[in-house]
Amino acid sequence: MASWYNFQNNAxxxxxxxxxxxxxxxxxxxxxCENESPDKIYESGTKLFGKERNMNTDFYxxxxxxxxGTCYSCKSHCGVTMNCTNDLQYLVRQVRANCTKMLDYCQxxxxxxNCCSHFLPLxxxxxxxxxxxxxxxxxxxxxxxxxxNRKTGPGRLNFQVFESVRMFIHAxxxxxxxxxxxxxxxxxxxxxxxxxxxxxxxxxxxxxxxYVPVEQRNCRFPNENILKSYxxxxxxxxxxxxxxxxxxxxxxxxHHFMPKLGERKITNS
Numbered sequence: 459m460a461s462w463y464n465f466q467n468n469a470x471x472x473x474x475x476x477x478x479x480x481x482x483x484x485x486x487x488x489x490x491c492e493n494e495s496p497d498k499i500y501e502s503g504t505k506l507f508g509k510e511r512n513m514n515t516d517f518y519x520x521x522x523x524x525x526x527g528t529c530y531s532c533k534s535h536c537g538v539t540m541n542c543t544n545d546l547q548y549l550v551r552q553v554r555a556n557c558t559k560m561l562d563y564c565q566x567x568x569x570x571x572n573c574c575s576h577f578l579p580l581x582x583x584x585x586x587x588x589x590x591x592x593x594x595x596x597x598x599x600x601x602x603x604x605x606x607n608r609k610t611g612p613g614r615l616n617f618q619v620f621e622s623v624r625m626f627i628h629a630x631x632x633x634x635x636x637x638x639x640x641x642x643x644x645x646x647x648x649x650x651x652x653x654x655x656x657x658x659x660x661x662x663x664x665x666x667x668x669y670v671p672v673e674q675r676n677c678r679f680p681n682e683n684i685l686k687s688y689x690x691x692x693x694x695x696x697x698x699x700x701x702x703x704x705x706x707x708x709x710x711x712x713h714h715f716m717p718k719l720g721e722r723k724i725t726n727s
Contacts, residue, residue, distance in 0.1 A: 483658050484591075485604035485613045489626040489634045490561060490577060491587035492554050493645055494524035498621065502553045512540045522546050523553035525715055526584065527636060546714040550585065555621050557588045565616040566602055573617060576602070581717040582634045583698050590615075593630045593680060593690045606658075622647050627656065631680040631692040638694070687717040 502523070503516045517531040518540075536542035543549065557574040564573040577588035578595035589595055591604050606613040626634040626643045634643075646652050663679075672678055680690035687702055688695040702719040705712045712719065 481660070481662070482603075482605040482607045483660055484630065485606065485615070486627050486656075486658060487589055487592045487630045487632065488577075488615065489580065489582075489587045489589040489592070489628065490619065491582065491584060491624045491626065491634060492524075492560060493622040493624045493647075494520055495622040495648070498553070499523075506549075506552055514539050518542055519549060519553060522549050522714070524585070525713060550714070554585060560619055560621050560623065561588060561617055562620070563616070563618040565614075566604065567610065567614050569602075571602055580633065581715075583636060583701065583713075583716055584634065585715045587626070587634055589634075591630055592633075594633060594688055594695075619646055625652075625654075627654070628694070629692065631690045632694040633688060633692070633698065635694045635698050637697060686719045 499516050499520050503511060503513075503519055506519075507515050514531065514535040518535060521529040521531045532542070557577055557579070561573040561577055564571050564576070574588070577590050578592070580587050580589040580592060580595055604613065604615075623646050624634075624643055625646055626638055628634065628638070628642060644652060644654060667675065668679060672682065678684075678691045680692060683689065683691040685691060685695055685699040687699045698717060699719070702712050702716050705716065706719065
């Protein structure tokens with residue numbers, strides 16, 4: 459009876475296997491998301507609304523283009539001290555940089571590669587990020603294998619950014635999100651040089667594990683997806699999906715950065 463109970467309630471166990479010496483270790487996904495910059499906001503405000511604008515406009519630009527869950531200016535300034543446009547996507551496009559204006563000089567183990575052919579756009583709840591090695595973006599054709607093994611040694615990724623950005627390190631099936639662990643992200647400001655060293659703990663599942671019911675193993679494989687916002691299942695994707703559903707339930711819409719969740723409205727200011 460004890461063995462039967464353990465199988466029903468603790469069917470999945472973890473063990474250490476030295477076979478990893480002959481494995482290829484997958485490089486994690488790297489996401490680059492533009493971060494707010496006072497200089498960038500001022501320049502964008504001047505370009506869009508002129509030098510003689512109401513300076514509260516800059517607060518609105520910041521709250522919309524780099525939305526982080528709150529829009530203070532929407533309540534305190536819009537319709538009070540100034541008129542605010544409802545075309546939020548237009549403001550985002552005018553303020554935030556695309557990949558070619560944000561990333562360059564990419565190298566993998568000393569070999570140059572085209573940044574924007576591999577850092578691909580990914581919808582996140584904080585806006586478009588550019589992600590390398592993600593399951594959620596089209597892979598296309600690439601001669602680069604982002605792996606490490608005993609022959610190649612530790613993988614080394616180098617690149618330059620031309621905007622203030624946040625860099626996220628995560629599993630290929632995960633996505634950047636508001637609650638992203640602090641030790642898996644960093645801010646790269648203008649003029650700074652950053653070096654990040656980390657190790658990867660890769661889990662290899664027994665092929666028969668997929669035959670154990672989800673309810674029993676209490677986890678899902680990426681291809682066992684039940685979400686609407688992303689192509690593959692992961693904890694972070696599930697959090698974003700749940701947050702989108704909660705917004706729809708509360709106000710019948712989602713904010714303008716939220717990944718598409720079927721047919722839904724986008725909240726205006």
